[in-house]
Amino acid sequence: MENNRNYMVAIGLSIIVLIAWQFFYVTPKMERERADTQQEQMVSAETATSGSDAAIPSAGTSSTATPSGTAGDQPASREEALSSGARITIDTPDLKGSINLKGARIDDLSLKNYHEEVDPSSPIIQLLSPAATDLGYFAEIGYVSATQGQNVPGPNTEWIAEGATTLSPSSPVTLTWDNGTGLTFSRTITVDDHYMFAYEDLVTNGSGEAVTLANYGRVTRYFKPKTAGIYVLHEGLIGVAGEHGLQEIDYKDVEEDGTIDPGSSVGGWVGITDKYWATAVIPEPGTGFDSRFGYFKDGRARYQSDFKSDDISVASGASATTTTRIFAGAKEVQVIDNYDTSLGIMNFDLMIDWGWFYFLTKPMFWLLDFFYHLVGNFGVSILLTTILVKAIFFPLANKSYKSMANMKKVQPKMEELKAKFGDDRMGLQQAMMQLYKEEKINPVAGCWPVLLQIPVFFSLYKVIYITIEMRHAPFFGWIQDLSAPDPTSLFNLFGLLPYDVPHALMIGVWPLIMGVTMFLQMRMNPTPPDPTQAMIFTWMPVVFTFMLASFPAGLVIYWAWNNTLSVMQQGVIMKRQGVKIELWDNLKTMFTRKSKTES
Numbered sequence: 335m336e337n338n339r340n341y342m343v344a345i346g347l348s349i350i351v352l353i354a355w356q357f358f359y360v361t362p363k364m365e366r367e368r369a370d371t372q373q374e375q376m377v378s379a380e381t382a383t384s385g386s387d388a389a390i391p392s393a394g395t396s397s398t399a400t401p402s403g404t405a406g407d408q409p410a411s412r413e414e415a416l417s418s419g420a421r422i423t424i425d426t427p428d429l430k431g432s433i434n435l436k437g438a439r440i441d442d443l444s445l446k447n448y449h450e451e452v453d454p455s456s457p458i459i460q461l462l463s464p465a466a467t468d469l470g471y472f473a474e475i476g477y478v479s480a481t482q483g484q485n486v487p488g489p490n491t492e493w494i495a496e497g498a499t500t501l502s503p504s505s506p507v508t509l510t511w512d513n514g515t516g517l518t519f520s521r522t523i524t525v526d527d528h529y530m531f532a533y534e535d536l537v538t539n540g541s542g543e544a545v546t547l548a549n550y551g552r553v554t555r556y557f558k559p560k561t562a563g564i565y566v567l568h569e570g571l572i573g574v575a576g577e578h579g580l581q582e583i584d585y586k587d588v589e590e591d592g593t594i595d596p597g598s599s600v601g602g603w604v605g606i607t608d609k610y611w612a613t614a615v616i617p618e619p620g621t622g623f624d625s626r627f628g629y630f631k632d633g634r635a636r637y638q639s640d641f642k643s644d645d646i647s648v649a650s651g652a653s654a655t656t657t658t659r660i661f662a663g664a665k666e667v668q669v670i671d672n673y674d675t676s677l678g679i680m681n682f683d684l685m686i687d688w689g690w691f692y693f694l695t696k697p698m699f700w701l702l703d704f705f706y707h708l709v710g711n712f713g714v715s716i717l718l719t720t721i722l723v724k725a726i727f728f729p730l731a732n733k734s735y736k737s738m739a740n741m742k743k744v745q746p747k748m749e750e751l752k753a754k755f756g757d758d759r760m761g762l763q764q765a766m767m768q769l770y771k772e773e774k775i776n777p778v779a780g781c782w783p784v785l786l787q788i789p790v791f792f793s794l795y796k797v798i799y800i801t802i803e804m805r806h807a808p809f810f811g812w813i814q815d816l817s818a819p820d821p822t823s824l825f826n827l828f829g830l831l832p833y834d835v836p837h838a839l840m841i842g843v844w845p846l847i848m849g850v851t852m853f854l855q856m857r858m859n860p861t862p863p864d865p866t867q868a869m870i871f872t873w874m875p876v877v878f879t880f881m882l883a884s885f886p887a888g889l890v891i892y893w894a895w896n897n898t899l900s901v902m903q904q905g906v907i908m909k910r911q912g913v914k915i916e917l918w919d920n921l922k923t924m925f926t927r928k929s930k931t932e933s
Contacts (some may be wrong), residue, residue, distance in 0.1 A: 349388045357650045400478060400550045400626065400642045401489050415464035416442055422507050423500040427527050428663060433501065434464065434472075437489045438509055438521060440531065441465060441472035443662055445611070452806050452814050461611055461662060470556035470636075471606075473613050473660045475533045477519075480546040480645060485513035490877075493521065503527050516541030527662025530673060535656045539648040546647050549656045551607045551615030552640035558585050562609060567687055567800055571627040571639045572612070573604035583627050588637060593628040601680035604639040605661070610802040612685055616659040617643055619678040661685075664802050667699060687800055694793040699801060706803075712816055713809030716794070716888055720895050724903070727786050730908065743912070744773050787896065791889070798888045809891065812842070816888035820844045841883045849879030851897035858904055858915060 410418075421432040424443065443462040450456045463469045463601035470869040477486035487493070493509040501507045505753040506524040513519075520536040539545055561569040571583040576599025583594055600622045605614025619622045622644040648654045661673070665686050674682040688695045701722065705715035724731070747769060798804045802839050804817045812822055822828040828843060846860025853875040882890050908915050 379766070400640050401474075401476070401552060408464040409468040409470075410464075412463060412467050412614045415466040418464075418466070420495070422495055422509075422523075424525065425500055425502050426525055427503075427825040428529060429525070431462065433507075435493045435495060435509070437474050437476065437491055438487070438493045438523070438533075439472050439489075440660060441470075445664055448610075448664060448802075449806075458730070459611065462613065465554070465556060470634075471554070471613070473551070473553050473615055473662055475535075475551050475615065475658045477547045478550055478642065480548070484517070484545055485515065486517070486547050487511055487519055501525055519543060527845060528666070529661055529671050530677075531662070533658045533660070533808050534654060535658075537646075537648055537655070538653040539650055542650050544647060544649050546645050548645050549617070549643040549658060550640060551604075551617065551660070552638055553613045554636055554638045555606055556634055558637070558638045559608060561585070564799075566689060566796055567609060568707075569608055570606070571604075571637060572607045572685070573614070573627070573639055574601040574602035574624055575604075575625045575685060576601045576680070580681065581625070581627065581686050585629075585637065588627055588629040591629075593626055595624070595626050598622060598624050598641065601928055603643050603661075603679060603682060605685075606637065606639055607665070607685065609800065610665060610805055611663065611855075612661065612665055614661045614685065615639075615641065615684075616661065616679055617641055617682070617802050618657045625928070659699065666802055667703070680812070689796055691789075691793065691796075694789060695864075698793040699797045699803075700795060703803065708820050711809065712804060712807040712814065713891060716816075716892050717895050719794075720892055720899065723790055724899050728903075731786065731903065744769060791893070794892055795885070796907065798886045804886075804888060807888075809887065816891075819884050819888065820887045837884075838880075841879060842887075844887055844894060845879050845883040846884055848890050848894035848897065849875045851894050851901065852866050852878055855897050855901050855904070858901060858908075860871040 355382045416432065420435040421442070422435065423431060424440075425523065426445055429443060430446055433439065433441070434441050441462050441464045443460075445459040445461060448459045450459060458486075460469075462471050465472060474489065474490045476491070478488070479486045491511055493511050496508045496510055497506050498507050501523060502527055503524075505523055506780045509521040509523065511519045511521075516539065518538045518540065520538075522536075524534070525531045535549075537547070559569070565877050568582045568584070570585045571581075571588055573581045573596075575581055575596040578596040578599055581594075581596055581604075588594060594831045601619060602623075602625065603614050603616040604625050604627070605612055625641045626639075628638045628640070629640065630665060643656070646654055646656065659677070663669075667686060670685050671683050673679055698719075701719050702712065702715045705718045709718070748766065751762060751765050751769065751928070755765060798817055806814070807816045808814045809816055813820065819840065821840075822842040823839060824841045824846060825835045825839045826833055856871050884895065905915055
C-alpha cells in the first residue's frame, strides 16, 4: 500500500510538470502568436502613415530630453538605406557591418559565426539594420545640452572621419565634429575581438563660456520580433539600474505603459534582448544616469531603451572626456561574464536569463561546458553530466532504493497485518509504523529519486533552451541541434515515407527511447493491484512520450539516459537486497494476457 502511495506521489509530481508545461509554455505561446499577428497588422498600418518625430533634437537644437526616435518615412530596402550616406566599415573576427556617419550610429551589423539555420551555407544573422528599413534596429551615442542654443551631437549630426575608415580590433577610427560656436568633439571608436564597442569622446570648449551637457545612449527597434512566448525566457527591453536592480520589461508591458522610468542610479546598462542576441548601451561605470524604457507611437511605432547621464560641466578653455560602450552581438556566456568582471559593468551577466534559480542553472551550464571542452560534443557532455549528478546523489538515491527494496521484502508481513486488523484502519496504521521502525524502512523514501530529478530536469532544460552554446549544437546522426526537438517521426517511418507529419505527431526516435526506458523503469516494480493505478502506470510512459516529443532533443536524451541509469542502479540494489526484480515477470504477464485475449 505504501509503495503504491509513493508511486501515486511520483505520478502526481509528473502531472504537475505536465500542467506547468501547458500553463507556462503552450498557452502563453499561443497567446503570444495571436498578439504578434495583431501587432504586425498595427505596425503595418502605422508604417503606411508614418511621419516625422517632433520630439527629436536635431544637431543645432538645444534640448534636455533624450531622443525618442528618428524621422520616419516609408521603409526603404536595406541596400538603399546603406547606400544613402557615408559609412565606416566594421570588420572583426565576429562581426561585419558599418557605422553610419550620420549620428555615428551602429545600424548595420551581422554576426559572422552564426547562421539562421543549422546548414552552414544559410545566411548569417543580421542583428542591426538602418532605421529607414522595415526592420530598423540600431544603437546610438550622443549628447543633449542644458545650455540654451548650444549645438551638440545628436541623431542627425554629420561626423567627419579622420584617417582610417575601417574599424577593427587593431584599427580604431576617429570622428570629429565642430558645432560652429567653439565646441568641438573628437570621438575615438574601438572594438574588441567579440561584441563590445567603446566610444571615447573628447569635448573641448573654446566657446568663451562654460557649457553644461549630458551624454545619452539608446537602443531603438522599429519592429516587434516574434518571441518564444515562454515564461522561462525574457525577450524584450532589459537593463540594470544600479540599486533598482534588474529591469525586465516585456513588449506588451511597455506598450501598455508607454514609458517606464526606474529612476536615477549609479552603475548599470540598458538595452533590448532576444533569445540569443542582444544590444545594449553602457554608461561609464561609476557615473550617475537616468534610464528609461519606452514605446513611442508618434510616427513609426518603436521600442527604446535609453539612458541620460548626469550633467557634465565644461569650463571655457577646458575639455572633458566620456567613455560609453555599446554591446551588440551573441550572448555567449564566457564573453558576457568577462565583460562583467574585466570592464566593471554592473551585473552584466544578467543579460543571460538564468532565472530565479540561477544558483542551479549557471552551475549546470559550467558543468556542461566543462565536459564539452573535454569531449567536444554537448550531447556527450549531457551524458557525462547525468552520470556525475547521479554519482553526487548516489548515497541518497541508494538509500531510497534500498528502502524500496525492503518494502518489497516485508510485503508478506504487511498482508498479514491487513488480514489481522481488517477494517481497523487506526490499528493497522500503528502496526505498520511499528513494522517500518523494526525493519528500518522509510515509507516515503521512494519519492526521493523523482524529487531529485525535478530540479535537475528544469535547470538542464533552462540551460539547453536559453544558452547560445546549445544552439545548433549537434549530437550524433540525425540530431544536429540539441536545442530543437527530434526532427524524426514514427508516423512517417522516420522519413522513409514521403510526406510531412503534423506537429502533434512528431514522435521521434529519442522520445520513443525515453518512453521505453520510462516503461521499463516502472515495470521494475509489481503491478499495482488497483485497476486504476495499473492503468495509470501503463499509460504514463505514452503520455510522457508525446509530451516530451516537443522538448529540446538534449533534454529528451538526458531523460532517457537518466532512466537507463536508474533501471541499472535499482536492479543492482534489488539484487543485493535479495528482492525479486519484477521486470521480466511483468513483461511476461503483459504478453501472456495479450495472447489469451487474442485466442
